[in-house]
Amino acid sequence: MSVWRLGDQKPPEPRPVADGVVMRFDHVYEVDPAKMGQHVEQQTLPAWETTQRIVAGREDHLDWMHDHFADSVLLAGEESETETTEGAKLLAGKEAEDKATETQGGQQITTEELKNKGSEGGLGL
Amino acid sequence: MSVAMKSAVDGGVIDELRAIIGDDTQVLPNLTSRVNRTRVPAPFPVHRWADHMPDVAVLPTAAEQVSEVVKLANRLKIPVVTRAGGTGLADGAVPLRGGILVDVKLMNKIKEIDLTDRAVTVGPGINMLKLNEELKRHGVFYPDDPASYPCSLVGGRIGASGFSLLSARYGHTRDLVMSMQVVLPTGEIVEVGEGGGRKLRKSSTGFHLKQLFMGHQGTLGITTEATLELVPRPEVEFAAFFAFDDYMKAYQTVGRLTKSGLSTIAGVVLFDEWKLAYLRRDDEAYIPQPPWVKAVVAVAMYGSRTELEAASRRVMELGRSEGGKYLGDEISAGDWASRHDRYATPLHGRLRDGQVVPMSWHCEDAALNYSVLPKVREEWHAIVDRYIDEYGIFDDWGMFAYTSSAYKPWGDYLVEIDVGIWEQMFNEENWRAWVNLKREIAEVSLKYGGSITSCHGATREGDAGLVPREMGSAWEVVKRIKRALDPNNVMNPGKQSLDEAYASTNGKQP
Numbered sequence: 001m002s003v004w005r006l007g008d009q010k011p012p013e014p015r016p017v018a019d020g021v022v023m024r025f026d027h028v029y030e031v032d033p034a035k036m037g038q039h040v041e042q043q044t045l046p047a048w049e050t051t052q053r054i055v056a057g058r059e060d061h062l063d064w065m066h067d068h069f070a071d072s073v074l075l076a077g078e079e080s081e082t083e084t085t086e087g088a089k090l091l092a093g094k095e096a097e098d099k100a101t102e103t104q105g106g107q108q109i110t111t112e113e114l115k116n117k118g119s120e121g122g123l124g125l
Numbered sequence: 126m127s128v129a130m131k132s133a134v135d136g137g138v139i140d141e142l143r144a145i146i147g148d149d150t151q152v153l154p155n156l157t158s159r160v161n162r163t164r165v166p167a168p169f170p171v172h173r174w175a176d177h178m179p180d181v182a183v184l185p186t187a188a189e190q191v192s193e194v195v196k197l198a199n200r201l202k203i204p205v206v207t208r209a210g211g212t213g214l215a216d217g218a219v220p221l222r223g224g225i226l227v228d229v230k231l232m233n234k235i236k237e238i239d240l241t242d243r244a245v246t247v248g249p250g251i252n253m254l255k256l257n258e259e260l261k262r263h264g265v266f267y268p269d270d271p272a273s274y275p276c277s278l279v280g281g282r283i284g285a286s287g288f289s290l291l292s293a294r295y296g297h298t299r300d301l302v303m304s305m306q307v308v309l310p311t312g313e314i315v316e317v318g319e320g321g322g323r324k325l326r327k328s329s330t331g332f333h334l335k336q337l338f339m340g341h342q343g344t345l346g347i348t349t350e351a352t353l354e355l356v357p358r359p360e361v362e363f364a365a366f367f368a369f370d371d372y373m374k375a376y377q378t379v380g381r382l383t384k385s386g387l388s389t390i391a392g393v394v395l396f397d398e399w400k401l402a403y404l405r406r407d408d409e410a411y412i413p414q415p416p417w418v419k420a421v422v423a424v425a426m427y428g429s430r431t432e433l434e435a436a437s438r439r440v441m442e443l444g445r446s447e448g449g450k451y452l453g454d455e456i457s458a459g460d461w462a463s464r465h466d467r468y469a470t471p472l473h474g475r476l477r478d479g480q481v482v483p484m485s486w487h488c489e490d491a492a493l494n495y496s497v498l499p500k501v502r503e504e505w506h507a508i509v510d511r512y513i514d515e516y517g518i519f520d521d522w523g524m525f526a527y528t529s530s531a532y533k534p535w536g537d538y539l540v541e542i543d544v545g546i547w548e549q550m551f552n553e554e555n556w557r558a559w560v561n562l563k564r565e566i567a568e569v570s571l572k573y574g575g576s577i578t579s580c581h582g583a584t585r586e587g588d589a590g591l592v593p594r595e596m597g598s599a600w601e602v603v604k605r606i607k608r609a610l611d612p613n614n615v616m617n618p619g620k621q622s623l624d625e626a627y628a629s630t631n632g633k634q635p
Contacts, residue, residue, distance in 0.1 A: 021412050062459055072362075082418055
């Protein structure tokens with residue numbers, strides 16, 4: 001049985017992570033609400049809406065795309081050489097956790113494994 | 126140029142269309158059906174919506190029905206506009222003079238899969254994603270890969286002669302279509318291919334008519350069937366993204382990658398400084414990047430495991446050869462996957478003061494050689510910047526350059542500048558400003574020896590007027606072909622300056 005607790009759906013308070021960007025959940029960036037006051041009305045989303053419908057849906061979509069184009073994905077097996085901003089620092093704990101489970105050096109994973117690993121894909125054009 | 130014809134769709138025409146189609150639910154004169162088939166994702170004159178509505182939409186299921194519809198249109202001199210997915214980034218599927226809109230979405234069947242001679246025959250209404258879902262079980266793949274992969278249709282790809290992200294490995298739509306069945310503007314049904322073969326890749330018999338019916342934007346006929354190339358389903362995909370502190374270092378890296386001789390390279394993409402600035406404010410993959418990241422190079426390869434394991438190591442060396450920093454596995458794999466579907470993006474832009482506004486997406490494209498990319502980039506951005514200052518409804522979303530040669534990564538590039546437009550603010554003055562912005566960008570492409578479009582088609586106000594200049598001495602031939610095949614100017618009239626073919630009648634029917 002799934003349980004829906006209304007109290008769990010209140011998103012955490014946003015914290016600034018870059019110029020004009022805030023973050024409530026790890027890896028989920030939002031435009032600073034101060035920039036959305038005049039021409040766009042910002043909605044308050046329940047936590048489920050963000051973490052499940054939007055984020056999990058996006059990950060499913062990217063996995064689906066991978067699966068359409070090849071049987072497996074070859075990765076270089078290397079971490080980013082660039083991420084140093086506040087946002088990246090905030091995620092450092094999670095990254096360290098991920099690193100412990102990854103194999104170094106060129107590795108090949110199936111699209112199913114990639115889904116389990118999680119992949120980051122852009123939203124901008 | 127004056128209006129070529131005034132639409133003459135009345136109750137009698139609707140009755141004739143119903144008799145041809147044989148199912149009243151597939152003849153749609155109601156307002157909702159027409160409104161839904163009026164515009165495409167590209168910026169649209171919302172203040173003049175009714176100017177572009179068709180008078181009736183029909184959804185045929187067979188070439189014979191299309192043929193009869195076109196014959197009716199010819200008899201009564203009614204415009205015919207074809208629409209597939211309606212995902213075009215120019216106005217190919219947007220009616221300029223009302224008329225009958227032929228929506229091919231119900232012609233979406235797979236008619237034959239030939240695994241021996243490696244060909245699949247389909248109707249024009251099938252989508253590449255759906256086609257590949259079926260092909261996957263056979264171990265083959267149709268590798269036409271636009272940024273609208275999940276939503277564009279084969280017929281539209283043919284009509285626009287679309288660009289494929291994987292062209293360096295597999296070619297573009299024009300290279301992947303072996304033959305077609307086409308309903309001509311006078312209603313005859315013809316087969317065009319390499320010579321007389323339906324599944325041949327090369328012939329020296331007669332004229333090469335197939336390419337004539339590629340990218341005509343619905344002005345020369347309606348494709349009702351196509352036989353397409355099948356390639357082995359790739360065993361492995363590899364993508365790597367590299368960050369640079371300077372655009373020219375990224376540009377040089379693109380040159381190294383494309384001349385590397387690695388035959389599994391499917392595409393290389395160059396993101397410029399404006400693109401990084403745009404992505405850093407709104408894209409979760411780039412927001413965390415530090416300020417020194419000014420440009421990005423992405424490379425993707427497809428092939429067997431044996432090929433790609435070796436080639437990927439070379440790509441990692443070349444990507445770093447001018448100081449590039451690897452962006453990591455997550456962004457490389459994830460961002461590349463998202464490149465197949467750029468239509469799922471929430472579109473908003475910023476005003477100069479940083480305020481968010483809803484914006485639609487204008488993607489102005491061009492075909493340009495490698496040597497001119499840096500200079501064109503500067504001039505395009507300067508144009509957009511000027512219009513942002515003057516009108517306050519535009520936003521510069523940066524530029525991409527994609528490798529665009531077929532079966533090789535060097536030489537040509539599809540170059541795009543993405544411009545956000547606050548469409549709700551369109552009035553006639555702002556609309557004219559956008560048309561002029563577009564024309565200025567296209568003129569830069571011509572100045573540097575390029576083509577004003579590599580992907581979307583020159584069918585919009587602004588660049589459509591430049592088609593005769595680009596075609597040069599061949600323009601007279603183009604007009605003769607148009608007039609010979611479409612004597613009554615019924616096929617998508619008003620597009621690509623082709624009304625000039627009827628200049629002696631002032632654009633009207635002879």
